[in-house]
Amino acid sequence: MVLVILGLAGQLFAQDKLVTGKVTNSQDDSPLPGVTVSVKGSTQGTTTDSQGSFKISVPSGKSLIFSSVGFTQKTVQVGSQTTINVKLDENTSDLEEVVVTGLASSIKRSNAANAISVVKAEQLTGTTKPPYLDNAMQGKVVGANIVANSGAPGGGISVRLRGISSINLSTEPLYVIDGVIIDNSQFNTGAGSRAFSGATTTSNVSSQDQATNRVADINPADIESMEILKGPAAAAMYGTRANAGVIVITTKRGKAGETKINLSQDIGVAQAQRFLGSSNWNDKKIDTFFEGYGIGGYTAEDYKRLLKEANGRTWDYEKLFFGETPIITNTRLNISGGNDKTRFFISGGLNSEPGIMQRTGYGRRSIRLNLDQKFNDRISLGVSSNFINSNSSRSFTGNDNNGVAIGYNIAYIPNFIDLTQRPDGTYPVWGYTGQNPFEIRDKTDNLESTNRTLQSANLNIDIIRKENSLLKLNVVGGLDYFTNENEVYVPDYVAYQQQRANPGASRVSKSRALYSYLQSFLTYSWKVGKVDLQTQAGAVRNIRDFDLTWVQGEGLLPNQRNPLTGAVRVFDQFFQKTQEVAVDFNQEFNWNDKLIGRVGYRMDRSSLNGDNTKWYGFPRASLAINLTKFDFLNTDKINLLKPRFAFGQTGGVPAFGDIYSTLDATIIGGQLGSVTPTTVGNGGLAPERAQEIEAGVDVGLFGNRLNLELTFYNKTIFDFLNPYTLSPGSGVTSIKAFAVGDFENVGTEISLTGKVIEKKDLSLVTTLAFWNNKTTITRLTIPETFAGFGFGAFGRNRLRQGASPTAWYGTPNVNGQPTQYADAQPKYQMSLNTVLKWKNFDFSMLWHTSQGNHNSNLNQELRDEGGNTLDWMEDSDGDGIVNPLDGRLFGINASNNTSVFVQDASYIRLREIAVYYTVPKSFLQGAFGKVIKGAKLGISAQNPITITNYFGYDPESSNFGNRALGFGVDLTPYPSVKRTFFHLSLDF
Template sequence: MRNYYPLAGIIMMLLMLPQALFGQTTVRGTVTDASSGNTLPGVSVVVVGTTVGTTTDGTGSYTIQLPETTGKLQFSFLGYESRTYDVTAATTTLNVRLQEKITSLSEVVVTGLATTVKRANAANAVATINSKEISGITTPQTMDAAISGKLVGANVVSNSGAPGGGIAIKLRGITSVFGEAQPLYVVDGVILDNSSISAGLNAVTAAAAGGNPSSNQDNASNRIADLNPDDIESIEVLKGASAAAIYGSLASAGVVIITTKRGATGKTQVNFAQDIGVATVSNLLGVRTFTEERVRDTYGASAVPLFLEAQRTGQIFDYEEELYGNNGMLYNTRLNVSGGNERTRFFVGGLLQDEEGIVKHTGYNKKSLRFNLDHTLSDRFDFSLSTNYINSSADRGLTNNDNAGVSYGVSLSSTPSFAYLFPDEFGVYPDNPFAASNFLQTRDLVTNNESNDRFLGGLTINAMLYETDMSTTKLVLRSGIDFYNLRTRAIFPNTLQFQSEGRGTGGASIQGNNYNLNTNFAAFLVNNLSVSDNSLNFTTTIGATRENFNQDQVLNVATKLIGNQTNLDQAGAVEVNQNRIKERNKGLFFQEEMNYRDRIIATAGLRLDKSSNNADVNDFEAFPKFSLAVNLGNFDFWQWESINLFKLRAAYGESGGFPPFGAKYSSLVAFNTGGQAGLLPFTQRGNENIQQERQKELEGGLDVSVLDSKVIFEGTIYQKTVSDLILIQNLPQSSGYLTQAVNGGELRNRGIELAVTVRPVETDFLKWESRTSYWVNRSEMTELDIPPFALGGFGNTLGTFFIEEGESVTQIKGIKGDEGVQKLGDAAPDFQMNFHNFLTIKNNLSFSFLFHWKKGGDNINLTQLLTDLGGTSPDYDDDDDGDGETNAEERVGALGVTAEPFVQNASYLRLREIGLYYTIPATALQSVFGTVVRDARIGVSANNLFTITDYDSYDPEVSNFGGNGLSTGVEVTPFPASRRMFFHLAIGF
């Protein structure tokens, strides 16, 4: 008898098919990034409560069939917040936008020159900042401003508030006294030059003629400011030698790795954003209220008639408000286009930035164009191209240190409110009888401009050489170029009060041309080997690098200008200075990484470097690194399900610091006697045995994640020792030289870094993520082989940095009455904290803010002393302690007796950023624009909205002498900081 059961089963299935189809719902849609609008391939789409699921394709699209007519769809993707939606029989299309997680243990961080690792497996403490934190809250003027207050383990200080940026960053304390103290910047594999190049203002201000020997007091900006913050996808900071050892001697002060935005597979996306804002001065000191008696006591009887006439005619002016009270308009326009397919992806980003300063005739203008391309040639070959052209112009005014009394602030400090400084109907300014310059005339007639054209280009080629189920070997080739032409132009007409005949140089035209060309090349072989059913993985990297640095700086100072001419050849005297720097570095690199089931992750590496700056150019310096991470939460014995990560980690590494360029040579300088030109030895003798500085750092840490990453704790302790410290030693005059660079000391930094990230609320209505960080660093000069010496500041009378064995490297010393020279303070903070919060209401309304608290850390404040000496301090006549002596009399009376009043606590609590944005619902957009407009967002934001501090000047965050050495926290009438407020509009097509 024949068996008909199979046929019957088929017939029953066919009969039930219509009923089954009737009881199902098919949903289609596209998943995109909520911030950028880029499509997201590989997103998991699952029917909640079932095993039914799918993933989005290369264009971010998906199609899924629910077993029932209603249900819930859950969308999840690595690094993004999961979303769940209700689905009914009427739901046929569901487009989803996923929000990126602010903190994710699954994000990828750098472990080598050609390898990465999940953050959950990293053995080093790597600070990361994503695009939302960089430019997603408010619009920073420059990239350096975008990271202020956000880097755990860093001390970030603004050189001044002048347009165009300028900051000093120190990662985990001081790493060098006379060497490079700023971190290395790498953008898409391109080593970036971050020089601060003097505009030559010292020829007029005589800034370097005072007690501070710093060669750069011209308030120059850093070249890292050229980058467009909106182009940046993420920033990783390798703070210590254990992480930065992969870059060898270039990493003496840490490494900042910047990754820019790239295209994604899917429909071409067009994003337009317009920001309109205003900049106002954050804080004004105020002005002194004068009476006839106060005028007579301060300026003498001859000034009384001038005061009485000004009082009678109502011509009492608030010159501080007049000088710093401009409301600068801020315009920032951005247009990004991105897209691609499975083989080719592109990103094009454009920026037009036009910002006015809080001082008239100052401002910042930048144009930037970026083109990034990724292309897959075949299954074995692909490449990535990154290019960026920037044109910028910064009018920075005339501020900061000045020993000639001609800058805005110094001349303002001695000018009372009853002086008349405005021009007449013919545009002629009166002389300022109380100062060397009429600062309104200086503001209106002086030019101090930095203009720059820059090109950055990087190319990475990946070639798969060998591939099996167990092993792959690929070749990575990388090259980069950084070229810029920076032009500085400072014009001081001879009509200025301080440049007129008999008072100055008869006018000055100071023009600089600076050419910089950096190239870097690298080649790596990377092998991945998996054994024991992929439970044990090895990654082996071997490679070579080469870096070439070429800088040619020409500075021309023309004085005794003819009439109103500004050409260099239209002057009575011309001085030419040229400084050329060439460096050639070569490196070899080996690294082995081992991962056992994400439980034990170990890394060992070795970097070999040689450089033209070394005493022996053929000598390789070796820099090893070791690290170990143990994820106890991944072991089978782990029983606490609520703790999904419990990682212990330890790392050790070494890095170097090149000797300063030319330190091994005895230089020659030109001289002229009786018309005969010749060369003379420079005052510093070369040291043919000079060695690199060497850092050795040991760090340990604990990372804990609780309740599916709702609470994440990260803690790190470290000790970093810098030996063979390069110092400048005084020589006996009988040697024929004054100084010599020597290896003469050792310093140590110890610190703690703590961070807690929590998601206290995570519902469909409200999502709240909060991160609190704490960090502290203590330095000590553990050895000093030369006599103690002062460095920076204004000498013992006003306070100076002092290097001596057994003390903090950043201590400030000065006279203290009968006690003699004593320690009066320290520029290093007691600790720093930040409090970063992101709140989202119903996926449409977002609110974010960042508080930054710096406790302790002292500044040498000369601004207050200058206003006291000039008789203009706002509290000049107050008597806070009620002893019958005014505040100003007490401070001025301390001059020469004690430096205590001038070394001041610079603690502050600052609301660095705050932003409120509303994303217009898609249904509302479709009803008006159809499918043309993809999304739209409006918002308001502010930067530096308020600062709480007891510091007695414009801003406690100041570093007038630049940031490469120890002289941070020194203030002489800086360009005040500004408060920036914006309205934002962003539209996606």
């Protein structure tokens, strides 16, 4: 008793005052437990209990800060009050967003020195429901070029931030979910190999498998926000894996308070965006076609006879194959809530996305549990757990040499030939390839199945808490484990297999990947005068372990799928192991929100480098000057004027295996021998190094009703790696990877947001964005060379000093050098996002345009070869020769060159449009009592309108998948779809 009195006396001596109160949610007045209540300017604090109540002693003259995850922070001057009741608003304002600045630190966005794009859940999936994460980002990230490789179910999208970041290594950004790096590989399935579509002549790996990339597994609906660190200046703390930028994803977490249950259901329809059409035939056209060209397997007489037999009937093969309008369903159930100690978020999602071609489709099932526990006011632990099962059936599209790929072959089929299945179940063989595409659709499989688990844990401990300083320990660990199974199967009785030496082919691939990640950081926050300082140091370790096995059988026993029943069996087993560690130091300072800066240095080691013990250092520095915080610029008109500068370096580790020179196996006379290789590894490989200088200004005017973000950057990649062709006299053809030069990306990003109308029942917010990028090779130590994938004279990329590496090159050759054509990268992109809210209605719309991007387009060429383009018999220049024979067909006309095939693929696209209606609470209460607390209805569409002159299913296309070079080769992909949805969301 004496002690208590003494204690009280002590407090009274310091003139502290006891304040009590209750914190509630402003929306529904429910109590908010777990809210941090702290005294401004000190580290004193407490949290509210399960009833939202708190009790704290406050020195006189101080203010209290109320903060809680998901709510806008509020500061209250205590004055003479002893009871303070506070209502917190759920967080929607952009300005209070935080963005990452270090591996264990973040900063208020208004203080950030980098142009970091943030995409919140509302923007990502709030309008319509794109099936894949990268898909959902399209048009929403200033400075990004996000392009779908094809419309095939299961995704396959490439994301390039601020131009390309490598020539030969991956140019896809690093994905970090809840602090843990995840895998975004593409796995080859063999679908493009010789036994299947024959797109490539190799029997093993194929560059033309039309594979998906694994970030498609992530359910976009689980995401709370995405921060896009577009270049080294912002991403430097991720070191050697961050050359292509980093996408930091935070998933949804529970909020303390009443348990909320949300059930939402989308029902939609998918259909092909467009068809290219197929022209009708007559005898005159047949004569012209066969005089000028013709295709194998048929003569003009055959065509005339078949045309006569058809007796005026035609078959529209595009519609017969790609004309399905399947029903898409998405079902989600979220349960979240918690108390002052524990918060939880549980979600389950079912996505079903059948394709616009029969027997194709995609499905995903995912469950997630995010749990946060406060052990006491100093220790907290957050755990995220996610399991995903996804399945796709993609059939065969893209390039082809066997009569297998659907789009490729229907480009050649004239509409008077009937290839539909006969009543007796047989498929008539099409003479040109000896195969019937309907048989491929109905009888073959190209299946993929993934089971994936993502786990992460995040531990925070306040080790030392003093009046003006805080020492924190943050440990993040996690793993990404998945198995990816592919099965490609063509039965023995399929026509083209019957012509092969060993009919019937099956390939079963199993990939297992384990990625584990651990980081540990100490953060010390302290104060010197008016300057807040934060010092951070820590270490990172990650391990990747990958195992790919496949078995292929050809010459299968009748009706057997197991490749081991094949007469010819091929196996492969491939292991890949990588270890990386890093140490990182970060120092931030903030002088009264006026000057905000940071410097940092990260050092990396990787087993992918030639020297596994060598540290590679990556510095960073940034400065933001918030002029509006200074007295000389203190007007009501200008709310924010913040010039900012940032610099950073990152690395790109060499590809696995490039440091090794491996012995090849050979056989002679039944004996196994070893031979030294003709392509050698480079034991001295170092990472590619990217350096970025970024400068910009953020402006907020008229009470922040008009916001402008303007950024310029120069991102240079030094010592990029390329195979090095050697003197053949040395007995070695090339070094697998060698540092051969530098290239730069220079660009501008502008984003202008206007809160045009801000009234109680009516608001209109419009964001207009513009961005461009130009890539130039600034140094090249090897002779000019073609690089990346492509189809020869239809357009290839080339390394030439002073030119863009993504420019197309081709015939005619002038002085032995191919001619340069336009670029695959867009000249600029723009987007316009509008959100209109009127009473209970929300209307939103996103337009996006990409201008000046050029594809190597073979769609028209193939249809011209087949005689099926709509303008086939037209003669634009009036010289008596029909268009295709007048220079559009490859090799037909001497004047014909690559310029015919490098085509402008600019487009304007309505990416998303939606209108939602929130059912009034009064109505719900009347109708359902207290059972249903909220309800929202809506309709939306994804990609409903595309305006383009481009000849193809979609100006976004890449036959070779995600590559730095060789993207934009468009060869009869699976047509892209547009989706229309009806949405219903209920809160219980």
